[in-house]
Amino acid sequence: MDIYNENVILQDLWMLICDHFLSSDPYNPIVEAHLRETGFDYVSHIGVVQCQSAMINALIERWWPETHTFHFPIGECAVSLEDVAMILGLPTNGIPVTGPTMSSFEVLEAECLHHFGVAPRKTDCRGSFIKLTWIRGLKDCTVLTDDIQIQRYVKCHIMLLFGTILFGDKSGAAVHWKFLRLLRNFAGIIQFSWGSACLAHLNRSLCKATRVDCKEIDGSLTLLLTWAWIRLPFLAPIPGNPRLFLIANRWCNWERGNYAYRYHTLAHYRRLLDDMQEGHVYGIDHIEPDVIPVDIRQHSVVCGATVPLISFECVEWHASDRFRRQFGLIQGVPNQERDLGASHGEVLTGPKKISPTPSRVTTCWRKLLRKKYHAS
Template sequence: MVENYLRSTRFYHVSRTGVIRGFHPLLAALVERWRPEIHTFVLPVGKVTMTLEDVAHIFGLPIDGEPVSGWIDCSADFLQSQSIAIFSREPIVSHSSKSYIKLGWVRRIKDAEPLDTEESIRRYVRCQIFYLLGSTLFTDKSTAYAHAKYLPLLRDFERIHTYSWGSACLAHLYRALCRTSRYDTKEMDGPLNLLFIWAWDQMSCIALVSTQTLPPAEIPVAMRWSHSERTTAWLSKTVAKFRHDIDYM
């Protein structure tokens, strides 16, 4: 029964990829080639960009279905009622913004679920999905909290898998890249796992490991990178080095 519920979400495996950190030089080399007006990287070899098909392959996310949209209510009553409906508990929120729920708290709830009843299984899956939304698909700069606006999308358990999560994830990445390409922006949020894995697959010259040493690609492709044997050599690569590798690939 547990496997059936997990499989119905179609993207629970994404959590194993984790959040990729420490790639600021590569990120800078990519962002400076992003053109917001056409949502495309302009490289010496031509113009390339991420597509919905890339999102489906890398994360295993559905790209067809209902749009991920809805209304936002930042009131305390909304947050409490939604949290009790989804997690069966009052939420632990950010001190600076009461609309953000602490992901560590959600993870502890998930890990404590006994999975001995249908309701426990559903609560486990909802926690897992909400954690993915905040830590992987729609991350903000804190990476420790997720906005409560996603909670209503998880209430109807039978509809969770019908949303086009892949389309929303790609749109979120496009918007993050456009914001970051401004001269006065110093940080970037968004699904960086998607960006880096796409770049490594498309431009092997900047990959952190040789693609020949990776296991065969299966959907989600992100899984093959999450278990790769990595060295620390890439830590010494500078923005100038990544620029050179991209220019002469």
């Protein structure tokens, strides 16, 4: 065995762990209309999209935290707000997902009592995280007799989505209680930009994954996988149904019909990405227009906005000015990288209070979105 091949094998062994392929939890069809009111109806139908760890690692190697983009031989690419809307079916315009967060069991307990009428025990929590087993148990025990019970059921379901395919941590076993505050007004849940928050969480996970001491990646790997297979189809397994919406479900249980695909190595994907040429990156417009529901396409008004992505303490950047070709536009010279300062490294650890996202960041989000709407 020559030195090059030996190094490739060693590098493959050192790959980040990214074997989280959780699906959305099932729900009672009785709540379908209420779930649709919240904007979480589409994402609730996503099945198991098994991870291809070698491909994810090859992409992470090309992620630059300074620009929040993947750097390829033909230029820069990234998961965009457009991709989030098309892949997950989440609203991408609206109120930023942020607010105060207090790491206190008493506050967590009070919030759960407000929403569910019951509160978890300390053994049902992990710090400021509520174990998904407790939420599932509560959801399964809820009797859908009136609107109050149905809303409690739907809130449980949404929290399970947060803890699995949208904002899941590395364990995939718990969800932070901070989201509960934003679910208080049931009719107002759909007004939040959950899609941009999910993308912020993914970008933060990618930035963390580039660190030498990182051993595992979290975040919405379903979003990242599907984005790569749509935008970079030469990386993709054969889709089960090329006209299916939700788009993520085109590769639901792909391993059953693409058995050999799971054994592709990191070296294989490195070589494919190194050999990229013009025309290898697709815009979302190659997807048949009639496949995408009208209520999803309406979010395209914000897809090209260069804005901060906000999810509580997590502030990232939607650097759409650096990957214009994904929108079928000519790529000019991008702007200088945005310095997010201390916001880019904020974490929720220890008994401390995290203030809401700085007003200058949320103001930037609102201002650019208003500008986008007025221009449309």
